[in-house]
Amino acid sequence: MIKSLLVANRGEIACRIFRTCRALGIATVAVYSDADAGALHVREADTAVRLPGAAPADTYLRGDLVVAAALAAGADAVHPGYGFLSENADFAAAVQDAGLRWIGPPVKAIELMASKTRAKELMAAAGVPLLAPVDPAAATAEDLPLLLKAAAGGGGRGMRIVRDLGDLPGELTAAGAEALSAFGDGEVFAEPYVERGRHVEVQVMADEHGGVWALGTRDCSLQRRHQKVIEEAPAPVLPDELRERLHEAAVAAARAVGYRGAGTVEFLVAPGGRPYFLEMNTRLQVEHPVTEEVFGLDLVALQLRIAEGEPLPAAGPPSPVGHAVEARLYAEDPARDWQPQTGALLSLRVPDEPGVRLDTGYTGGDTIGVHYDPLIAKVIARAPTRAEAVRLLARALERARIHGPVTNRDLLVRSLRHPDFVGGRPDTGFYDGHLAALTAPGDGAAARLAATAAALAEAARGVAAGGVARFGAWRNLPSRPQARRYRSEPDGSEHEITYRSGRAGLSVPDDGVRVVAAAPDRVTLETDGVTRTFHVTVHDTRAYVDTASGAYTFTVLPRFTDPADRTEPGSLLAPMPGTVVRLADGLAEGAAVTAGQPLIWLEAMKMEHRVLAPASGTLTALHAAPGLQVEVGALLAVVTESSTDPSEEQPA
Template sequence: MISSLLVANRGEIACRIFGTCRALGIATVAVHSDPDSGAPHTREAESAVRLPGATPAETYLRGDLLVKAAQAAGADAVHPGYGFLSENADFARAVLDAGLVWVGPPPEAIASMASKTRAKELMAAAGVPLLAPLDPDRITEEQLPVLVKAASGGGGRGMRVVRELAALPEELAAAQAEAASAFGDGEVFVEPYVERGRHVEVQILADGHGTVWALGTRDCSLQRRHQKVVEEAPAPGLDEKLRTTLHESAAAAARAIGYTGAGTVEFLVRGESAYFLEMNTRLQVEHPVTEAVFGLDLVALQLRIAEGGALDPEPPAPRGHAVEARLYAEDPAQGWLPQTGTLHRFEVPAADAAHRPGAPAAESGVRLDAGYRSGDAVGVHYDAMLAKVIAWAPTRAEAVRTLAGALERAVLHGPVTNRELLVRSLRHPDFTGTGGDPTGLDTGFYERHGAELTGADGKFDHRDEQIAALAAALADSAARTAPTAAPAGTTRPGGAQPGTRTFGAWRNLPSVPQSRRFRGREGELEVRYRVSRDSVEPQELPGVRVLATAPDAVVLEVDGVRREFGLARYGEQVYADTATGAWALTALPRFPDAAGQQAPGSLLAPMPGTVIRLAEGLAVGARIEAGTPLVWLEAMKMEHRITAPAAGTLTALHAAVGHQVEVGAVLAVVTEAEDPAGAAAPADTAATVEETP
């Protein structure tokens, strides 16, 4: 029996595993890098072992340090979580060689699936349907588009879609270089790229006594940069014959390699055909939707299997539908750029804080699996996922509606997140479909709808943001003015009574309009209002009436509808939350600071990171074409390519390989070329940032 478990991981998966351990009476051991010394997973474990360093290569990818940590803490078992070394056969062997229990499949099974090319050979022999790899030297125009994939690893790294034959050699080389950097293995392969295919997977659970469970299907088709964003179970719209094929193929894959423990077999589905993609020999990020539908704790079952226990002959029957959304600190409108900073406040009011990981969400409301808490810092060294929010309901339509509402009402004060994109995605007609049956559920969803879902289609509601800015200005004014007692019967938003501000003292002359400046989503905005003895009158916002103000709450009437705003300020950052939306604003000084201006043409670091590469031959005086990649940064497990915004001359170069840079640091300056008439072209200080997963 396992008495003490070390989780060789971090973030939400470590917290989730610790929750099951507490329920089972198993002692918990965390490991942490220096940046994670105060992270939730470190705080929640009963003991923790420091891994000196900051980067994954120094810490969570050091199998030798992880084994020593388990021994030092007296743990008798190791759970790898997902990511990092979870699919590393050598690490599994090292754990077993140290006399510890490995909560995962046999090292031989991991090794057999580690290479996607070898895995395809094994699956073909087992009769599992798949897409045959293509010879890169013999690909023709008729076979395009094709997909270049890394043979090792995952997460979209080392993956390229190629639509032009002439681009194939360059994309092959780029994928090989990225795969070698990310996984230590530069092998790649090429296969047909299926347009508008669906990513469907089957959860496998197998014990050491010959029982294999195929726990339904999951659809993970909504992806950006080949990384999943929304997942659900069961996969909607599949007929019984296709479901049976998927279940039988997944079970055959597990039996073919002598698999034990939890794993996932992934397929590409198009129409009535399914093709094997890969097998993940670990727990998946999206496992909670399967837990909710089957009423199981997959981590508890992993531990039972690792202890030699047996599964029941048949799994429980599924019920209802579950949907999961991955909440990331990233800006979808800026190319999904990861964000860093302090997460001042993070709450999902709909989630049940007492929800035990693994319990059906139907029994305790919306489930939240989070790796961050209010006050935590989102750093540059690790993945940008903050949490997963999961909802269960008897039907798909109800589950989707519940999840969208929970996300919409979440309180997120800190780095920009993908929350709005998630809500819009869940409510998009192509996702919901008539009667809850999706009509546009495939891996190209964000390619088709990205502009409208991120607001890049120009349909952003400027008036709503202006109204939110007015609420922020009124709350700030209330905070700077000593509050007076509220008139009898007056209430603040949320039902709070004291502190609501009355509107000024007696005057014998009209007041001068007051103004506040903010930076919003699409630039600077100014709000103006006039304060009288018993009212506040917004200027240039017809149809808006002020009902009540306080430092943390404002009530407005907008076109006859009462709207309540919760306000919070952290330094210059201001957050305005309502029941149907949230706004993040930056309060601007009355007079701009000229000292903070950057030279025109400055290429600024979009986030903290490490300079890993400069364009070949890059030097001051070089002629630069618009769109030319100049600097590569690595941050948050992603490679960020920064390109010139316009043609011109490189007049300054401040970046150097190996340098750590802060957000906003000037990396280079490109002075734009003059137009034919001799006038300088308009300066654009923003570089273009492209990301490679």
Template sequence: MISSLLVANRGEIACRVFRTCHELGIRTVAVYSDADANALHTRVADSAVRLPGASPAETYLRGELIVQAAVAAGADAVHPGYGFLSENADFARAVLDAGLVWVGPSPEAIEAMASKTRAKELMAAAGVPLLAPLDPDAVTEKDLPVLVKASAGGGGRGMRVVRELVHLKDELAAASAEAESAFGDGTVFVEPYVEHARHVEVQIVADGHGTVWALGTRDCSLQRRHQKVIEEAPAPGLGPETEQRLLSAATAAAGTISYTGAGTVEFLVSADRVGEDRVHFLEMNTRLQVEHPVTEAVFGADLVALQLRVAEGGTLEGDPPAPSGHAVEARLYAEDPAQDWAPQTGTLHRLAVPGVRLDTGYGDGDTIGVHYDAMIAKVVAHAPTRAEAIRRLAGALERATVHGPVTNRDLLVRSLRHEEFTAARMNTAFYAHHLADLTKGAPDPYAPLAAALADAHGRSRFGGGWRNLPSQPQSRRYLVAGEEPEVHYRHTRQGPAADGVQVVQVAADLVVLEIAGVRRKFAVSRYGDRVHVNGTTLTALPRFPAPEPDHAPGSLLAPMPGTVVRLAEGLTEGTPVQSGQPLIWLEAMKMEHKITAPAAGTLTALRVSTGQQVEVGTLLAVVEPL
């Protein structure tokens, strides 16, 4: 029996595994990088061990240090979580060689599926339908579009869609660099890219005694940059024949490699010319998936507990549990979808989503940094029907308290309510088609007034502007959604007043306004110059703003904090560049972001080098237009 378990991971998944361990009476051990010294997963574990000597991005890839930490802390088992070393056969062997229990499949099973090209060969031999890899050197125009994909790992890292042959070489290099950074393995391959397909997967759990459970399907079609955003179980709209083909193929995949533990078999499902579903094997993830909570909700199962049971040599008794209802999960990211999904950093002052399941690796006051994935939390709703689950999740997110950096919360709410999603007609191109419309939503026009009234109340017990004679109205300016509205209000003997509305109540954290006969409540929270009013985020602008830095025309500024990971080949001062040409690659939150030339011209200044850390607004380069 396992008595003490180390999770070789961080953040949300470490906290998730620890929760089950605590329920089962298993002691827990965390590991952490210097950047994670006070992270939530270190605080909720019974003990924690620092991993020394590596950069924060590399720390959780150092298997030898993690094994040493497990032995030093007296752990007798290791759970890999997902990402990092979770699908690394050498790490699994090192854990077993140290006399510890490995909570996962055998190293041989991991090895069989770790190389996605080798996995495809095995699945083809087992009769599982798939997309055959292409020789990168033999790709022609007729093969386009193609998908460049990392052979190791997942989560959308190391993936690129290539639609023009001239870009294939650069995208192979970029995908390889990103995969090396994320998984320690830069191997990539190329396969056909299926347009307008659905991403459907099957959850399996297998014991060491020949029993394999296929716990239904999940749809993960709503993705950005090949990373999942909204997932649900069961996958809607599948005919019984298609569903059975998926379950049978997943079970066959597990049997082919004598799989044990929890795993996921992923497929693309597309309709042929006569509307029949075609199933293509993508890959097998030999680990727990980020989206596993929707399966847990539908089947009433704890997949981590099942992993631990199998690792202890236990059996899956009887038939799988029967499914009930529908579950939907949304990933809350610190990112700005309207700005090319730019990751955001800063303090997460408050996070609360009542009434639904919330899995997170952050607590109130924690800092969201640049070194790791941008996911803040997973929000999961379960209900008897799909429509009810969607409504419950959208409502919970809309009412959630998320005070901190910009997030994708509003995008999630609008996505869940989009007619294409509610009718289950979505595919992996959903955001390519609808992102512009989904990020157009106007902020609440009364949020600036509520912020100004609450702020004035908090600054003085007399209301911060009261006069015994009539005077000019008070005014405040805010930055919200790229606009700078200015609001006006007055302090009267009867209290604060504003044109067009009746001010019913004002406090530092709550304003009640009556607008066209309807009373509305505005919850107000302020952190420095950032103000949150219900779901709207504003920045209070100073009365006398400081002058903006004077940058030359064509200056390229860092849009986010991050690390310069690559420069365009041969890029030096004096180099001619074309409009839109990629010049600099930044890595932030494990994703690469291209900085391109704003116009055709000459590179007159290059202020950064590979490996350099930059902050938002750092001058990277200057392109003098022609």
């Protein structure tokens, strides 16, 4: 039996696996990079081994260092989690060659499924339906739109949608470069892109005795940049015949490669209901909790027992009960091209209520850095029906207290309450069609009321510190109005709040607003006969206001603008901390550029971001170069605007 387990991963999934290990009496070993020295998964492990460096390529992707760490710590088994080396056949082989137990499928199964092109050939031979690949060199207009995909990886890296044949060569080059950077393999293939399809997958579990379970379906259609955002089990509105067909195809796929352990077979279901095989992930999925919740199983515990040689129960899997929905809470700004955010996570509290589960790798006080995926947590809700589970999850997210970097929390709440999602009609184009509405600024009146609460709480702190007691108590005349300014984050709207402090306490001149109570951390206001309570927390220049119906973040503004804050026109600033990975071809000082032209590519938190020319003109300064690490707001280049678009200039 396994006595000590090393998790070759970090963050949320490492913490998740450790939780099961504790329940089973298995000692735990963490590995960590220098950037993760104080991370939650390190604090929760019994033993931790340092991997010198910060970049994944120097740490979590160094299989030799991870194996050495397991041996040094006395572990007798290795669990890869997901991402990093979880689907690396060479790493699985190295673990076993070192005499350690591998918590995963056979090396041969990983090899067969590692290349999506080889996997498709294998699935075709097994009778699994799939999309026929398209030779990019022979593609015609009739083949459009096309989806380019990295052969050696997933997670949205190396994926491009091509709708114009003229864009195909450039997109092939870009996809190949991204795939090479992410997976060490630049092979890219093309297949037809199915508009408004559904991403449906089947969880499989197999033992070494020939037992294979299909543990229902999951719908993972709500995605940004081909990465999942909201998942649920079972997949809604699927005909029983199609559901059974997917189960059979998934079991056939597992048997075709002699699979063992936990795996996921992913399908794309076209609008007409026809399913196509996408890929098989030879590991535990990020979204596995929704399957656990409806089946009442611990999939990690099953993985460990299978690795110890136990068979799956002969009676088969339990019957699913109810519905579960998971939302991925990211440190990112959806309204600004999903830009990842970094900084101190000051508070992370999700309501501890029946049916609500939190899987996370962070606690309040931790820091979200630049080196890894911006996933903060997964919030899961389970209920007897889908409608109840969706409602419970939206409410839990709405009431959560999340202070720190900008997150996608509001987007998640609005997505869960959108009519298309509530009606069980999710598809992979959901955010393409609805993102603008889902990220539009909220109710301005509600935000102003929250800013009013922030101002009154700040004034109450002054009272508590003795401000009114020293001066106000001796005045017979009403006090002069005080004003404070706040900027809503991340939409940028500003609010100037005026209030008075006197013998009767704090008051505001706004019609219809009555101050019921005001303390430094809690303010109660009455408007139109309705009483609302606001919980206020201040960290430096940020004020966080939490209410029963949503949360607000404000930056406390100074009375006057600092001249040093001015930025020269045409300056290209880094939108997030990251690494410059490439520049536009021929980009140099003096080059003519066009408004909207991609000039610089930044990589941050496993995602690539383009920095565009703000106007047409001449590049008069260039401070970026491939490999350069930059902080948010760093000056990358300067474009001096011209009155004539360079693309319209005629040669002399």
